[in-house]
Amino acid sequence: MLTGREFCVTRIEKTNTSASLPQKCQHCTMRHAGLCATLTAPEMVQFNAMSHTKHFSAGQLIRLEGEPVSFYANVISGAAKTIKSTHDGRQQIVGLILPGDFIDRVFVEHAPCSVEAMSDMELCAYPRGRFEAIVKKDPDLEHRLLTLALDDLDQAEEWMLLLGRKTAREKVASFLLLLARRSHHFSCPHLVSERQAFAGPLTIHIPMTRNNMADYLGLTTETVCRQMTSLRKDGVIDLPDNHCFTCPDIERLEQEADR
Amino acid sequence: MLTGREFCVTRIEKTNTSASLPQKCQHCTMRHAGLCATLTAPEMVQFNAMSHTKHFSAGQLIRLEGEPVSFYANVISGAAKTIKSTHDGRQQIVGLILPGDFIDRVFVEHAPCSVEAMSDMELCAYPRGRFEAIVKKDPDLEHRLLTLALDDLDQAEEWMLLLGRKTAREKVASFLLLLARRSHHFSCPHLVSERQAFAGPLTIHIPMTRNNMADYLGLTTETVCRQMTSLRKDGVIDLPDNHCFTCPDIERLEQEADR
DNA sequence: CCGGAGCACTGATCTGGATCAGAATGGCAG
DNA sequence: CTGCCATTCTGATCCAGATCAGTGCTCCGG
Numbered sequence: 001m002l003t004g005r006e007f008c009v010t011r012i013e014k015t016n017t018s019a020s021l022p023q024k025c026q027h028c029t030m031r032h033a034g035l036c037a038t039l040t041a042p043e044m045v046q047f048n049a050m051s052h053t054k055h056f057s058a059g060q061l062i063r064l065e066g067e068p069v070s071f072y073a074n075v076i077s078g079a080a081k082t083i084k085s086t087h088d089g090r091q092q093i094v095g096l097i098l099p100g101d102f103i104d105r106v107f108v109e110h111a112p113c114s115v116e117a118m119s120d121m122e123l124c125a126y127p128r129g130r131f132e133a134i135v136k137k138d139p140d141l142e143h144r145l146l147t148l149a150l151d152d153l154d155q156a157e158e159w160m161l162l163l164g165r166k167t168a169r170e171k172v173a174s175f176l177l178l179l180a181r182r183s184h185h186f187s188c189p190h191l192v193s194e195r196q197a198f199a200g201p202l203t204i205h206i207p208m209t210r211n212n213m214a215d216y217l218g219l220t221t222e223t224v225c226r227q228m229t230s231l232r233k234d235g236v237i238d239l240p241d242n243h244c245f246t247c248p249d250i251e252r253l254e255q256e257a258d259r
Numbered sequence: 260m261l262t263g264r265e266f267c268v269t270r271i272e273k274t275n276t277s278a279s280l281p282q283k284c285q286h287c288t289m290r291h292a293g294l295c296a297t298l299t300a301p302e303m304v305q306f307n308a309m310s311h312t313k314h315f316s317a318g319q320l321i322r323l324e325g326e327p328v329s330f331y332a333n334v335i336s337g338a339a340k341t342i343k344s345t346h347d348g349r350q351q352i353v354g355l356i357l358p359g360d361f362i363d364r365v366f367v368e369h370a371p372c373s374v375e376a377m378s379d380m381e382l383c384a385y386p387r388g389r390f391e392a393i394v395k396k397d398p399d400l401e402h403r404l405l406t407l408a409l410d411d412l413d414q415a416e417e418w419m420l421l422l423g424r425k426t427a428r429e430k431v432a433s434f435l436l437l438l439a440r441r442s443h444h445f446s447c448p449h450l451v452s453e454r455q456a457f458a459g460p461l462t463i464h465i466p467m468t469r470n471n472m473a474d475y476l477g478l479t480t481e482t483v484c485r486q487m488t489s490l491r492k493d494g495v496i497d498l499p500d501n502h503c504f505t506c507p508d509i510e511r512l513e514q515e516a517d518r
Numbered sequence: 519c520c521g522g523a524g525c526a527c528t529g530a531t532c533t534g535g536a537t538c539a540g541a542a543t544g545g546c547a548g
Numbered sequence: 549c550t551g552c553c554a555t556t557c558t559g560a561t562c563c564a565g566a567t568c569a570g571t572g573c574t575c576c577g578g
Contacts (some may be wrong), residue, residue, distance in 0.1 A: 062441070084420040086517045092423040094416040103408050107402070112413055141396035146405040149412060150364050154371055156415040157353040160345040163422035164351040164477025168535065210556065218423025223535055225557050241543095242556065258345045427565065469526065482565055484527050501526065 035102045036074055038144045046134055047126060055123045056117040063104065063111040071125045073103045079207035081216070082113040093216040094156070098182050106135065106145050118208040145166030163218045166258065171217040172227040173256035176237065180204050180247060201246045231256070290384040294361045295333055295405045304383060305393055313384045315376040321365065322374040330384045332362045337380030338466035340475070341372040352475040353415070357441050365394065365404050377467040422477045425517065430476040430517035435496065439463050439506060460505045490515070
């Protein structure tokens with residue numbers, strides 16, 4: 001079995017062989033493999049030199065809101081959430097962090113949100129000081145970081161539409177679609193055509209509990225459950241087990257998600 | 260009366276005399292006066308050289324989603340909204356653009372959202388090509404733009420908590436609080452203490468219709484109206500007329516907004 | 519002056535999703 | 549194996565906010 005470090009390096013090398021990869025997919029508006037995909041060979045060497053693998057187990061806190069940030073990291077495996085909460089305890093997940101994503105905002109002294117692992121995670125971590133030193137000397141790299149931040153903003157705005165205006169069923173469908181697109185990406189970004197990869201009903205892992213889904217969608221656990229069974233009964237998805245689903249017809253799911 | 264151009268220049272000069280202003284207020288997490296506040300004297304000269312005033316009237320479209328971007332701009336007066344909508348017409352305002360804000364994301368070829376004026380507006384516009392050329396040659400300026408994008412992301416995440424987890428009353432209160440903080444900023448950023456400035460019940464302008472408020476808060480017009488009258492009856496705010504309010508006790512309003 | 523359009527507001531009713539309650543399942547420790 | 553706990557799921561009920569319907573106000577053009 002590979003260690004996280006090896007895996008990370010492998011990915012960087014692979015993505016760099018296939019010349020200038022676009023940062024965004026024209027079909028799904030998702031970014032591909034985050035920062036790593038944009039690194040040049042010399043940058044890659046620098047980052048690898050200072051990287052080390054970190055592990056977190058499900059439920060563990062990676063960052064606490066307001067605490068000083070000590071490292072940045074690429075997610076190798078697992079999933080995390082960034083949380084905001086009202087003072088009386090209602091909470092809203094404001095960001096999903098999946099394999100290929102970067103934690104967290106560059107040049108922000110203190111963490112703007114808490115980050116918590118939703119499953120066991122493997123990170124490729126970079127010490128904050130050394131990471132920022134490299135970025136400061138490389139305007140082009142900073143430009144790419146700016147672009148990534150703008151992509152995050154895009155996604156946040158898309159999610160505001162979901163939270164403010166979509167029904168429970170549309171919310172759940174949109175979420176499953178997001179997972180489908182993200183899982184697909186990370187496994188084979190740009191190597192096969194979108195449609196081809198979506199053709200077969202591939203199995204998609206849901207790396208979190210129904211409760212976390214609810215907190216991400218602005219719903220309750222019960223409502224998420226009901227919508228999941230409703231989508232299953234209507235043949236939109238299959239649910240072989242609690243943490244997996246397959247989708248026989250992605251276009252149908254897109255329709256359910258509305259946008 | 261001043262023209263927009265004169266006003267914009269005046270502000271730039273004023274903010275630059277008072278040495279390195281912080282970009283964020285420690286009390287309210289809002290950014291102050293956007294890009295302008297961070298410009299150095301030589302940058303200011305460059306920007307002024309290529310700026311020209313643009314006017315838009317209420318309801319006019321400033322950007323159409325997906326269309327190529329031809330200019331960036333600082334807002335001098337008035338208010339605009341950025342919109343996302345489902346394919347069946349439900350719409351959600353994902354961003355408020357108020358005086359001091361910057362339109363729009365740098366280095367994004369095509370507009371990610373439509374932008375529409377909600378009142379008559381005066382902009383200080385910069386042609387896209389020339390603006391980007393300046394930024395590309397100035398890594399430090401790009402760094403500041405990155406920081407602004409991250410601030411926008413912060414605000415978007417705060418709004419996700421509101422959309423997903425707050426009640427109608429809390430939503431309306433949060434919105435009024437946002438307006439109060441923003442109006443106050445633009446008039447006197449960092450020149451007086453927050454508390455002092457908030458002490459008197461200053462009158463705050465609401466630069467949009469109830470319908471736009473609803474689209475920003477993920478509610479209906481009717482619910483916004485009801486919550487406004489409810490807050491008035493409970494003495495949280497006064498409503499001298501439809502597009503103004505005063506707040507006798509900001510802390511009370513903060514409590515109603517929950518966070 | 520009137521008439522019409524747009525906006526703010528209010529009352530009555532309806533309903534999607536929250537809340538409450540409990541059953542079924544599965545994983546794990548002993 | 550048994551017992552415990554966390555999680556998923558389902559049913560019954562409730563209620564915040566949507567929907568529907570109508571009033572009053574202001575602005576504006578003729």
